[in-house]
Amino acid sequence: MAVNNLSIVLAERPTGDIIPGTTFNQKITPAPTSADIKDGEVLVEALYLSLDPAMRGWLNDVRSYVPPVQIGETMRGASVCRVLASKSKQATVGDYVCGFTGWTQYAVLREGAFEPSSNYPGLREPKDMLSVLGMTGLTAWVGMTKIGEPKAGETVVVSGAAGATGSIAGQIAKINGARVIGIAGNDEKCKWLVEELGFDVALNYKDADFKEKFKEATPKYIDVYFDNVGGDILNMCLARAKEHARFVMCGGISQYNSTNPEGPSNISRVITMRIKMQGFIVFDHIKDYGKARQELSQWISEGKIKKTEHILPGGLQVAEQGLVDLYKGSNTGKLLVEVKNPNETPSKL
Ligand SMILES: NC(=O)c1ccc[n+]([C@@H]2O[C@H](COP(=O)([O-])OP(=O)(O)OC[C@H]3O[C@@H](n4cnc5c(N)ncnc54)[C@H](OP(=O)(O)O)[C@@H]3O)[C@@H](O)[C@H]2O)c1
Structure with a gap:
């Protein structure tokens, strides 16, 4: 008898926030079997699904670095999987x-x-293929080593610092000898950044006196800003940029769900401070993945990089709410859905 395959498909395009139960539908189809695979293909079962801030952008019908997900199409996403049958x-x-x-x-x-x-x-573990050695670790490596290029003694600021990308980016800057300031959304995350990951300072951007504390923490201004959030924090960092600062434009999560996204009013600092502000998409750097993974692995084994994953149990049914909560800062480290526990018996298809 055919095994059921649960997929989550796009039901309608959200205008602002994703609405659980409305934006996506669950769909059951017969699972593919080993008889369906051709030469060069593998049949797989998903173990962990990556939840990524970029997913909100993939739902918009606009020109971007990937085409939008179509209505009725299975939602785009990367998984680490176990091979059940192979012709590869x-x-x-x-x-x-x-x-x-x-x-x-x-x-x-x-x-x-x-x-x-x-x-x-x-x-070491399959989930690392989606976290520190996966897209977010690679993004941190590309952004920090190829664009930010922090040097010993420089001041580096990372927003979204307790997230998957920011937590690795900040540690790479520390390895390069920089003084690193992390910005995150609660005190527990800030404590983790300083006490566990070795950031020099971590500030909660929701504190009433955040902007004053940030000024105090950047007396020599900012050499490198790794931006994961855009919005007010980007604007504030522009105002604190040193001459010839490098701004690594990685993401702008504060604006992803906004129906009226706002640009920074301090943008003219790019000119007056001669800032190099560069956006990037990690997928353009595939040729560097080998080197990046080698270095990240080495740093993990030397204890210079620590990582964590925030794993949601409950299968694909929880992915939609999990994605909504990602924009509210539910996670510390890389957010994953456990589709199937790797220790369970492999499926027979
Ligand atoms: N350019 C690329 O190729 C590339 C590749 C991967 C990811 N990215 C970008 O990198 C950024 C981080 O992605 P990630 O996968 O590592 O996610 P993540 O940082 O693990 O999770 C997102 C975090 O963003 C923070 N956040 C949410 N709303 C915010 C707001 N309004 N202001 C400030 N912070 C807010 C939340 O933490 P708090 O509790 O601190 O608010 C949340 O935990 C995203 O912008 C993403 O789009 C870019």
């Missing part, structure tokens, strides 16, 4: 692979659309 030389049954399965339990992936575990040097 790159993976055998039981291997872990990472790929854009979408929000679905079972999928067929073609070579080129998945990365085998051999691409992840020093891999």
Whole structure:
């Protein structure tokens, strides 16, 4: 008898916030089987699904770096998966692979659309393929090492600092000898940044005196700003930029759900302070993934980088609410949905 395959599909485009029960629908279809795979393909079951702030942007019908998800289409997303059947030389049954399965339990992936575990040097746990050695770790590495280029003694500010990307970006700046200031949304996250990850200062942007504290923490102004949030915090960092500062434009989560996104009124500081402000998309840097993963793995094994994941149990049914909560700061470290516990018996399809 065919096994059911639960997928989450886009039902309607949100204008502001994602509305649980309205934006997405659950869809059940028969799962693919080993008879469905062709040469160069693998049949997989998802173990962890990555939840990413960019997902909100993929729902908008606008020109971007990827096409919008279509109404009725399975929501785009990356999973770490177990191989159930293989006609690829790159993976055998039981291997872990990472790929854009979408929000679905079972999928067929073609070579080129998945990365085998051999691409992840020093891999300890499958979830690392989505976190520190996955897209967010790579984003931190690309943004900080290729654009920010912090030097010893410089002042580096990271917003979204307790999240998946920011927490790694700040630690990379520390490895480079910089003085690192993290900005995060509650005191517990700030404590973690300083006491566990070794940030020099961490400030809660929801505190009433945040802006004064930020001024006090940046007496020599900012050399590198790694921006994950945009909005008011970006504007404030522009006002504190040193001459020739580098602004790494990674994300702008504070504006993703806004029906009326706002630009920074201090943008002219880019000119007066001769700031290099550069956006980037991690997928443009595939040729650097090997080097980046090698370095990240090395730093983890040396104890120079610590990471954490915030894992939501409950399968794909919880993904929608999990994504809504991501924009409210529910997570510390990388947010993942546990689609299936890796210790459970593999499915038979
Ligand atoms: N350019 C690229 O290629 C690329 C690739 C991956 C990710 N990104 C971007 O990198 C950023 C971080 O992504 P991530 O996957 O690592 O997510 P994340 O940081 O793990 O999670 C998002 C965090 O953003 C913070 N946040 C939410 N609303 C905010 C607001 N209004 N103001 C300030 N902070 C807010 C929340 O923490 P608090 O509790 O601190 O508010 C939340 O935990 C996002 O902007 C994302 O789009 C870019």
